[in-house]
Amino acid sequence: MSSKPYIRPKVAVPKFSEENGFYTTEQRSYNMSRIRSKGTKPEKLLKKALWHAGVRYKTPKKLLPGKPDISLKKYKLVIFIDGAFWHGYDWEYRKHAIKSNQEFWIAKIERNIQRDQEINAYYQLKGWTVLRFWDFEVKNEIGICLSLILEKMGLNDFTFR
Template sequence: MDTLTKAQRSERMARIRSKDTAPELAVRQALFALGYRYQLHRQDLPGKPDLVFPSRKKVVFVHGCFWHAHAGCSIANMPKSRTEFWQAKFQRNVERDKVNKRALRRMGWSTLTVWECEIKHTDRLVRRVTNYLGPKGAKKNKGRSS
């Protein structure tokens, strides 16, 4: 049973953003400080990736662990009420993510997913993303997909 009224729950849910989230801003800030330049939320690409590196044909998705059901993550807890609704919601999100990544790969793009829980380990995160993107000055670098 929900402890909030329908109006209170609606107000809280309305405050949740899909763009410019704290984890996304942290990744953007770190990469910009390293000299990487990117485009944001390209509408013409499947899934509207958070960061797009057109000359490298690479994209980075910054996923919230809760909303994208990050397996084995302590942040990705199942709500105690309306579990059937939430299970279906999370499954749709995970499936949509797979479909979008597949479509991007077919278009010749490489993808990387950064999880919200990875943001607190800045050194590891920077190493992982820069390994994926390649040197700052490099263009059209072939990278692995994850």
């Protein structure tokens, strides 16, 4: 028996093109092009809360695997703020709500979920702690997110000013 761990095959994502039967309107294309991966409102909100708590963080300049939103090298901690749609929040329920281009979007989001798991495993293997927050958690429960980060940093006795 092999001692290598089982690695699931990557989810195949079909190329998004009209030739493959995928379509989009000009308005939808424009809307999707406006979605940012960096500098989002939840990201800015969490960074501001960390700064006010006295935590000095880095926004990684050198691309780290998985492109974490915040890295705290001293504490070996990486933080990701995941969009609920793109990273498959409540996926087993929500994937049935996708009505157009299902073949593409379901495969795309399932590959994102798989990649998130691979990135988590990579950092954990290196001895880092990975924290992932949903964008709506940061917006609605910033205090809980901040407390969890401070706890992972070993600053449990921090009191909010």
